[in-house]
Amino acid sequence: MSKLLTAIGLMSGTSLDGIDVALLRTDGEEQVERGPAATYPYRPDQQALLHDALAAAKSLEAREQRPGILGLAERELTDWHAEAVERFLGEHGLEASVIDVIGFHGQTVIHRPEKRLTVQLGLGGALAERLGIPVVYDMRAADVAAGGQGAPLVPVYHRALAAALPERPAALVNIGGVANMTWVGPEGDLIAFDTGPGNALLNDWCERFTDVAYDRDGALGARGHVAADALAELLNSTFFATAAPKSLDRNSFNASTLDGLSAEDGAATLTRFTAEAVSASSKLVPNLPRLYIICGGGRLNPTLMRDLRNLLETSDSKVISAEEAGFNGDSMEAEAWAYLAVRSLKGLPITFPGTTGAPQPQSGGLIARP
Structure with missing residues (x-):
């Protein structure tokens, strides 16, 4: 039996809602012991800085560039993550010395794998110096440099979790700012790719019309009607006809086609768009999943879950939330980053031809030691 390492994973996703922190004990292979997790929401001023960084990143041409506000945002973001880890350790009575490694996702500000460019x-x-703990970071870059999509990276962790599932093939669908699917076959074979927008477009739409930057309880979308023409235009993107593996930038789609719609109708249309994109993606795998496990913030939107069930459920396929499967849908990506950090320390691959399109399995991540 391989030695278990204690790892913390840190995730700040494209929804820009906060920092997820999760503790995991794992060998980076089949043994996984999930520990406590927490989310530390961003303040409005922190979200504003990240939005400004996303806008500024559109001009980037190299991974090392940090002009203007990007350098400030990187320093601030690192401090926020250090504070989140310190708070997490304090809340759970843990000393830094018991943590073997931290997996640090950072904040993706541009993702253009076709240009072999991704910046987190x-x-x-x-971070390693301040906390006194080794940190694995920049985990996407090696895959992109090798010609892969650099995303999604969570599938190898999904496979470890799926080992306990009663039914396969299964699909773990993470709906964050961007949505992605991991298909796990009966023998553990993996196919993974981004399915399309997750919550990002809907969040931006809600922020435009309401005081809350997301559709709380799916209520706005539930009051609206889907605009069929606008939905058809959104689904007409060449992305959906592209074979997997494939990945998206947060800003690959925009909601300009919805201009003129009411807040409610726009929310209903964008919610259905996310569900339709997942449904279209289910046709790209060898066999339809018997079980769809919905993870990420999207699972908390009842209107989206209703749309997913209407589109995906059959006599042979069922849609459930991460919690119904015994997982933690809020912390799964942070857990994955802890798992990937351990794999990186051990030199194990974190991406595969079937998950990112890389020519061969790729190890990845830079290791910083205090």
């Missing part, structure tokens, strides 16, 4: 803000060395 985050100073791994500064």
Whole structure:
């Protein structure tokens, strides 16, 4: 039996809602012991800085560039993550010395794998120095440099979780800012790809019309009607005809086609768009999943879950939430980053031809030691 390492995973996703922290004990292979987790929401001023960084990143042409506000955002983001870890350790009575490694996702500000460019803000060395714990970071870059999509990276962790599932093939669908699907076959074979927008477009739409930057309880969308023409235009993107593996930037789609719609109708249309994109993606795998497990913030939107069930459920297929499967839908990506950090320390691959399109399995991540 391989030695278990104690790891913390840190995730700040494209929804820009906060920092997820999760503790995991794992060998980076089949043994996984999930520990406590927490989310530390961003303040409005922090979200504003990240939005400004996303806008500024559109001009980036190289992974190392940090002009203007991007350098400030990277330093600030690193401090926020350090504070989140310190708070997490304090809340759970843990000493830094018991943590073997931290997996640090950082903040993706641009993802253009077709240009072999992906940028995740985050100073791994500064984080390791402040916390006194080794940090694995910049985990997408090696895959992109090798010609892969650099995303999604969570599938190898999904496979470890799926080992306990009663039915396969299964699909774990993570609906964050961007949505992605991991298909796990009966023998553990993996296919993974981004399915399309998750919550990002809907969040931006809600922020435009309401005081809340997301559709709380799916209530706005539930009051609206789907605009069929606008939905058809959104689904007409060449992305949906592209074979997997494939990945998206948060800003690959925009909601300009919805201009003129009411807040309610726009929310209903964008919610259905996310569900339709997942449904279309289910046709790209060898066999339809018997079980769809919905993870990420999207599972908390009853209107989206209703749409997913209407589109995906059959006599042979069922849609359930992460919690119904015995998982933690809020912390799964942070758990994955802890798992990936352990694999990186051991030199094990974190991406595969079937998950990112890389020519061969790729190890990845830079290691910073205090």
